[in-house]
Amino acid sequence: MDISWVENTFNIEDAILLAAMCHQANLLFEEGEEEPILPNGFKLRYIICALAGVEDPESEVFGFIADSPDEIVMAFRGTDSFKDNESDQDLYQVTYPFARNAGKTHRGFTCIYQSTRDKLIRELNKLSIRKRLLITGYSLGAALSVLAALDIAVNTEFRNPIVYTYGSPRTGDPNFAYRFNQTVKNSIRIFNVHDVIPTLPAQAYPPPFTEEGLYYQHVQKDYPLSFQLNSIARNHFISCYFRNLSIKNPDYTRKLCANNPGFCPDTEVCVPFEGICSENNSILTWKECIMHCDKEPKLTGRIVLPEDSQYNVARQEFNTFFNRFPLVIVFAQETQDVVNAVRWARFWDVPIRMRSGRHSYEGLSVVDAGIVIDVSEMKRVEVDRKHGTATVQTGLRDFELYEILGSYGLVVPAGLCPTTGIAGFTQGGGQSSLSRPLGLAIDNLLEVEMVDANGNVLYANANQHDDLFWALRGGGGGNFGICTSFRFRTYQIDTVAYARLNWDLRDLKPVLRVWQEYTVSGADERLTPLLTIASGQLSFLLMQGVFLGSAKELRRLLQPLLQAGSPQEITIEEIPWLEAVSLIAATQPTSPEPFKSVGPFVDRLLPDEAIDIIQCFINNPPTSSVSVFFHGLGGAVAKVPNHATAYFYRNALSNMSFFATWSTPEGAALGIRWVEDFRQAMLPFTRGVYINTPDLAIKNWPEAYYGSNFKRLTQVKAKYDPKNVFTYPQSIPPAH
Structure with missing residues (x-):
């Protein structure tokens, strides 16, 4: 009999009951009890024993199976011994052995489960499949319950196990998470946003950690709690999870505990630890501690904590594939x-991430259990007409900068996407619709105000901290400090010629052959050509471009392109600069969505072989929407030497970006694979990768992003952030 339930439905009574079951599983091991205390109606059926440890595994009790007339509960305990810790730390990955095409899982967790698996399945199969099967675990046991749930759903008649985990570490890679989410339809991951364990293992350990790197992802579905007890241990205790769940249904909890003496955990320890942040012998709340302690650095600005109503909106990234829970x-x-935020984070040893526009492709501007320092509400602009400059705070988005400066009749070459923050955009180089005539954003950057790892304000320009100024122009955001303002050179532009040409995808080959000729040396630098090739729910082939000249000149310049294929739309006109920016922005993603993207450089004309590869991938979209975007470079960009700034790939003709998004969870693995396969297929025809399109799957990322500039970047890092305070996957390390 196949019993079905609504997918990922949270039931507070189940959550409270199973938290107490996990507590009993812990007591079996901690106190050497022969049997757990079970609620009325439940009978013990089996004690789960497994081998823990790496080099000399030892048999330990890990939990139990119990049942009632209507339900079966399989409960796993948390980490509680030296051998358990050995297994926790064995974070290398093995192929999940109990289901086909299920990715890789944590080796330490998998070995524990594998050692007990056959006996566990045998005992489970003795019980009635007419009963609800509830699988639960805490900490290490949460990972075991995830491994067991997929195995049971695939290999037994219990097709629909219900899973509740508490404080779970990540168990496997994205492919495992995808297969689990597809198969186990009712799984709830309960976690405290102040608990460190759910942040482990890290999402990525890129090469050279291993040859291919290790990548981890949580299974669905998240159910966050927020209780800050000023103690790593207390923030993780199963008793404290139980207490905070019980608050949501106190009547049920009272009856459960009163009717079953000894079953519920003692929650007296679940109060804030008194050794931290005391003032006048009185204990402060976590929020008071953050903002009002006199002896420690204070946080100022607009503070958002996990218990605040705006927290979920505040933590959201543009790439919704990533789902992280910062401390503050x-x-x-x-x-x-x-x-103040940097000094506070240093004092409490809290991981730091900085954020401007939330557009980090790999979600690197938010971190679990850390602090996010967001400058997006710093938007002041000062225009100096006499010197032709504008000093702008780094919270501005691209289109906001265009609009504000446009009111003065001025332009700074910012990005195409209207909602990208100028902080990260600029530090990565800054490719715009004016790149060929005016160069990159960094080529027009005159000075940077930056807060360093010690909380000091530095000013970097050609005469002051010039080594830092070099690194901030192309070194990528988040490596050296938090940039709070930029001073740019401005240009007076009122009207431009704008082109928009549209074809059917069948014209891809002839159009791309001709389009790329507009990026070569000698081509008119007044035009920066853009080309979008999209397929899926919307399919089109679109060329756009801004030309610093007349519409008549632009039409004459575009004659070869107008004769390529059969254009379905031809628009060539003179319009205000801001209108041209708006038309280009309208073709860019503007709303948060899950996606995968990466952007290698093209440094020579693509041969037919390469164009055939592009057509093959575009004609076979695995998800709801895929695209390739070409951004014409050269011109003024190429006139700056490769080593003059940290942006290395000056001689590239264009930057091409592979992009996939998806409308269903199962599309994630397909979209990610499509992008990676596409990137690999184009390696013979591309060079390097634009740092503003990071990809954690890239093995030799220092060369891919920075070429031969990487060594100098590590030296600058060692000077300005020797303790590597600003660190994240693929961040620049300090030179030794």
């Missing part, structure tokens, strides 16, 4: 707020 988010209102 600081929306800085001025530079001093950034200074």
Whole structure:
């Protein structure tokens, strides 16, 4: 009999009951009890024993199976011995052995489960499949319950196990998470946003950690709690999970505990630890501690904590594939707020991430259990007409900068996407619709205000901290400090010629052959050509471009392209600069969505072989929407030497970006694979990768992003952040 339930439906009574079951599983091991205390109606059926440890595994009790007339409960305990810790730390991955095409899982967890698996399945199969099967685990046991649930759903008649985990570490790679989410339809991952264990293992250990790197992802579905007890241990105790769940249904909890003496955990320890942040012998709440302690650095600005109603909106990234839960988010209102946040994070040894527009492709501007220092509410602009400059705070988005400066009749070459933050955009180089005539954003950057790892404010320009100024121009955001303002050179532009040409995808080959000729040396630098090739729910082949000249000149310049294929739409006109920016922005993603993308450089004309590969991938979209975007470079970009700034690939003709998004969870693995396969297929025809399109799957990322500039970047890092405070996957390390 196949019993079905609504997918991922949270039931508070189940959550409370199973938290107590996990507590009993812990007691079996901690206190050497022969049997757990079970609620009325439940009978013990089996004690789960497994081998823990790496080099000399030892048999330990890990939990039990019990049942009632209607339900079966399989409960696993958390980490509780030296051998358990050995297994926890064995984070290398093995192929999940109990289901086909299920990715890889944590080796230490998998070995524990594998050692007990056959006996566990045999005992489970003795019980009635007419009963609800509830699988639960805490900490290490949560990972075991995830491994067991997929195995049971695939290999037994219990097709629909219900899973509740508490404080679970990550168990496997994205392919495992995808297969689990597809198969185990009712799984709830309960976690405290202040608990460290759910942040482990890290999402990525890129090469050279291993040859291919290790990648981890949580299974669905998240159910966050927020209780800060000023103690790593207390924030993780199963008793404290139980207490905070019981608050949501106190009547049920009272009856459960009263009717079953000894079953519920003692929650007296679940109060804030008194050794931290005391003032006048009185204990402060976590929120008071953050903002009001006199002896420690204070956080200022707009503070968002996990218990605040705006927390979920505040933590959201543009790439919704990533789902992270920071300890605190600081929306800085001025530079001093950034200074205070850095000093606070250093004092409490809290991981730091900085954020401007939330557009990090790999979700690197948010971190679990850390602080996010967000400058997006710092938007002041000062225009100096006499010197032709504009000083802008780094919270501005691309289109906001265009609009504000446009009111003065001025332009700074910012990005194509209207919602990208200028902080990360600029530090990565800054490719725009004016790149060929005006160069990159960094080529027009005159000075940077930055808060360093000690909370000091530095000014970097050609005469002051010139080594840092070099690194901030192309070294990528988040490596050296938190940039709070930029001073740019401005240009007076009122009207431009704008082109928009549209073809059917069948014209891809002839159009791309001709389009790329507009990026070569000698081509008119007044035009920066763009080309989008999209398929899926919407399929089109679209060329756009801004030309610093007349519409008549542009039409004459585009004659070869107008004769390529059969254009379905031809628009060539003179329009205000801001209108041209708006038309280009309208073709860019504007709303948060899950996606995978990466952007290698093209440094020579693509041969027919390469164009055939592009057509093959575009004609076979695995998800709801895929695309390739070409951004014409050369011109003024190429006139700056490769080593003059940290942006290395100056001689590239264009930057091409592979992009996949999906409308269903199962599309994630397909989209990610499509992008990676596409990147690999184009390696013979591309060189390097634009740092603003990071990809954690890239093995030799230092060369891919920075070429031969990487060594100098590590030296600058060692000077300005020797303790590597600003660190994240693929961040620049300090030179030794």
